[in-house]
Amino acid sequence: MVILHVLAPGAVGGLERVVRSLAEGHRALGHRVCVAVIHELGQGDHPFVSALSESGIEVMPIRVAPRAYLTERAMIAGLCGTLRPDVFHVHGYRPAIVDAGVARHLRIPTVTTVHGFTGGGWKNRLYERLQRRAFRQFDAVVAVSRPLAEALVRDRVLRGRVHEIRNAWDDAVAFLDRSAACRKLGVPDDGFRLGWVGRATHEKGPDVMLEAFALLGDTAARLSMLGDGRERDSLQRRGEALGVGTRVTWHGTVAEAASLFRAFDVFVLSSRTEGTPMALFEAMAAGVPIVAAAVGGVPDVVSPAEAILVPPDDPASLADAVRETLSDPAAARDRARAARQRLEREFAVQPWLERYETLYRAIGRRGVALVDR
Numbered sequence: 001m002v003i004l005h006v007l008a009p010g011a012v013g014g015l016e017r018v019v020r021s022l023a024e025g026h027r028a029l030g031h032r033v034c035v036a037v038i039h040e041l042g043q044g045d046h047p048f049v050s051a052l053s054e055s056g057i058e059v060m061p062i063r064v065a066p067r068a069y070l071t072e073r074a075m076i077a078g079l080c081g082t083l084r085p086d087v088f089h090v091h092g093y094r095p096a097i098v099d100a101g102v103a104r105h106l107r108i109p110t111v112t113t114v115h116g117f118t119g120g121g122w123k124n125r126l127y128e129r130l131q132r133r134a135f136r137q138f139d140a141v142v143a144v145s146r147p148l149a150e151a152l153v154r155d156r157v158l159r160g161r162v163h164e165i166r167n168a169w170d171d172a173v174a175f176l177d178r179s180a181a182c183r184k185l186g187v188p189d190d191g192f193r194l195g196w197v198g199r200a201t202h203e204k205g206p207d208v209m210l211e212a213f214a215l216l217g218d219t220a221a222r223l224s225m226l227g228d229g230r231e232r233d234s235l236q237r238r239g240e241a242l243g244v245g246t247r248v249t250w251h252g253t254v255a256e257a258a259s260l261f262r263a264f265d266v267f268v269l270s271s272r273t274e275g276t277p278m279a280l281f282e283a284m285a286a287g288v289p290i291v292a293a294a295v296g297g298v299p300d301v302v303s304p305a306e307a308i309l310v311p312p313d314d315p316a317s318l319a320d321a322v323r324e325t326l327s328d329p330a331a332a333r334d335r336a337r338a339a340r341q342r343l344e345r346e347f348a349v350q351p352w353l354e355r356y357e358t359l360y361r362a363i364g365r366r367g368v369a370l371v372d373r
Contacts, residue, residue: 001031001360004085006076006095007089008038009048010199011199014278015115016048018144022089023057025353034058034083038072038094041065042203047255053205071103076102087111087360096138104137107274109363111143113165114152114236116275116296139363142356144275145297145351163359166297167276168352169343173258175286181263185224187249192221192326195264195288197257197279198271200229204298205270205293207231212270214242216322223248223263243349261286271295272312281347284339289332291321301347306339 003026009016011139019035027033034057035187039064052059059366064072076099080088086257088103089111090096100110112135117128132155135141137273141157142165143149149164175181198204207226213223225235225248232250239245254260258279260268267283267290274296285289290307292298299309308324310317325332 001026001086001357002083003031003033003089003360004036004080004083004090005033005091006038006099007091008094008120009046014275016165017278018113018115019091019174020048020052020055020057020169021349022353022356023052024259025170025259025349026055026357029353029357031357032058034060034085036060036062036079038062038064038099042325045289053137054217066155074101077106080106080108086364089113089360096131096134097127100134100138109139109360110137111140111142111359112321114148114275115144117151118274137140142359146300147296148275158185165352165355165359166300166347168280168349169281169285169347170349171285173256173282173285175262176259177322178262181260185249185251185254185260185263187222187224187263189263192219193263194221194223194322195226195261195267195283196223196270197226197267197282198269200225200232200235201226202231203271204229204231206235208270208272208293208313208315208318209268210235210239210244210248211244212268212318212322213248213321214244215315217243218327219323220324221247221322224251225249226236226251226254226260228253249331251340258282258286261273261288264288266291266322268318268322269293269298270312270318271298274298276301281343284336284343287336287340289325289336290339291318291325293318299362302339302342306335306336306342 005019023035025035035052035194049059062075063190074103091113096112103110130250135157137304141152141161142163144167145151149162152162179189196209200206239248261282267288269292277296292307293312295312308321310321
């Protein structure tokens with residue numbers, strides 16, 4: 001098959017990691033895979049593009065001026081005419097709203113993977129509302145968690161077009177040992193270190209992490225915050241106001257952050273909403289004890305046997321769970337070991353790739369005409 005993925009990448013995160021794994025995996029299975037990356041003029045090359053190119057994936061830049069949506073659609077139409085893809089697979093709200101209609105007009109089967117919703121300001125909520133309406137037009141809508149699948153049906157996407165395919169772990173990360181990871185982060189390798197990884201935005205709950213950390217003032221714990229976003233400056237001020245500024249290190253965006261997880265004694269996921277977070281898989285693979293908010297697809301990935309799960313938006317419970325991890329390291333190691341075993345047992349990449357491959361073929365056979373060759 002010829003598979004065309006389309007996305008407008010943000011700061012590198014879970015969505016970009018999923019696209020890369022799909023592209024590399026299906027290329028290895030013998031398919032031709034191309035990734036169209038939408039950039040606005042004036043933006044430099046995105047690190048996601050470099051990573052794809054280095055792995056041998058065909059990358060098709062779509063460079064357009066801000067809000068030049070007609071130009072974007074024309075470029076996508078030209079790309080489809082050249083590639084003649086069997087499947088047009090979009091990720092994120094922009095290609096779902098702007099570009100998927102081009103493929104439908106050309107009678108190319110369309111797929112979208114729903115990685116989650118973030119809410120936030122009025123503009124983002126408007127985009128997500130338009131995206132939810134656009135999902136009804138797709139031949140297949142993939143939800144990465146059970147709660148997302150249920151939400152899509154409530155949004156009046158036909159049940160037969162909704163497919164729950166949880167994310168997978170491609171086991172491609174070369175983890176550094178603790179000392180090397182700490183050196184790369186520029187932090188000491190002694191003491192008890194919490195790790196938080198994500199966008200510095202409301203839905204990821206970095207403020208919840210800071211509030212919980214402030215409740216751990218009687219411990220010697222230190223906190224590394226990896227990631228960037230529009231709320232980072234206000235979060236740093238909040239940390240100072242809480243009296244934890246000297247105990248928190250703000251690392252910003254870190255290349256290949258997953259390789260550094262062994263710098264942490266515990267990985268904390270404090271999100272208010274999630275699909276199936278790739279950072280959770282990274283912590284499981286690294287063998288790091290996990291404390292996580294039980295939101296979205298998280299409880300379908302780890303149970304209390306593999307992690308300590310707490311209610312979302314609850315700093316006190318989060319702090320208590322971290323304290324438990326600190327006070328009983330043997331139990332924490334047992335949970336981490338069980339998490340690694342579950343990751344290998346249930347989230348292997350090959351069955352995941354095969355499920356997508358089966359889906360691609362099914363929507364082509366279901367009466368959706370492919371582009372004439």
